[in-house]
Amino acid sequence: MKKNKEILVATSNIGKVKEFHKLFDGHQLFCLKDLDIEDALEDGSSFLxxxxxxxxxxxxxxxxxxIADDSGLVVPGLNFEPGIYSARYAGxxxxxxxxxxxxxxKLNELKLEELxxxxxxxxxxxxxxxxPMPIIAQGEIHGKVSINSSGEGGFGYDKIFYPENYDCSMASIEASIKNKISHRAIASEKLLALYKKSY
Incomplete structure (x- = not known):
């Protein structure tokens, strides 16, 4: 991807915008609010x-x-919730x-500390x-959700998500590390690689 390319990141989520700015360093990024564009109605049945x-x-x-993303947390032991409803799980x-x-x-109801x-x-x-040929990339990071909330960084479910091979929550991991291991970072690297091959 050429440097200084103007890219719209189709979100109003400030946390996501900050992550994309770090991941797509060298490009001029805009979010929906920058261009006075309203959010799209998300009525799909899958992340894609x-x-x-x-x-x-x-x-x-x-x-x-x-560039647009749909992302969320999936807990198989809770019927794969919250899934595509992650941002509005509680309403x-x-x-x-x-x-x-x-x-x-829900974990407390099941008398579980983590899943x-x-x-x-x-x-x-x-x-x-x-x-007609959108570039599509997917990233995942596995771990556990816990009843123990910790950390000051991140957003979403980061304070209760503990990635594999880490003894702290996603919200406690330094941004420089998170921007290498996160689901969004993994998907972004794949997207950049596909872009270079395609164009």
Missing amino acids: ENALIKAKHGAAKSEKYT NHASDKDNRDKIID DAYYVCVLVGIKNHDD
Whole structure:
């Protein structure tokens, strides 16, 4: 990807925007709020469908190369919840803490301190809203969700997600390390590699 390329990151989530700025260093990134673009209606039934909806919406409104992601936490032991509903797990206007608390409540109901879980990110890159060949990349990071909340960094479920091979929560891991191991970082590296091959 050429340096200084103008890219729309089709999100209003400030946490995601910060991560993308670090991952796509050297490019001029915009988010939806920068261009006064409203959020797309996410009514897909999978991470991929939602990422495509957001990418097409952003590209149509901005006429810029657009990257969109749909990501979330998956806990197989909780019927694969929250999945595509991760951002609104505890309700449409739920805060990150509300969503984390709902997971903790469910663990407490099951009398469990932790459960296997993983973060997933599906990234889509498109040149324009009718791009017939979108670039698609997926990243995952496995670990556990816990009733123990810790750390000051990150966002979403990071304070209760403990990655494999780490004895601290995702929210306690330094940003420089998180930007190498996170589901979004893994998907971004794949996306960049695919972009270079395709264009």
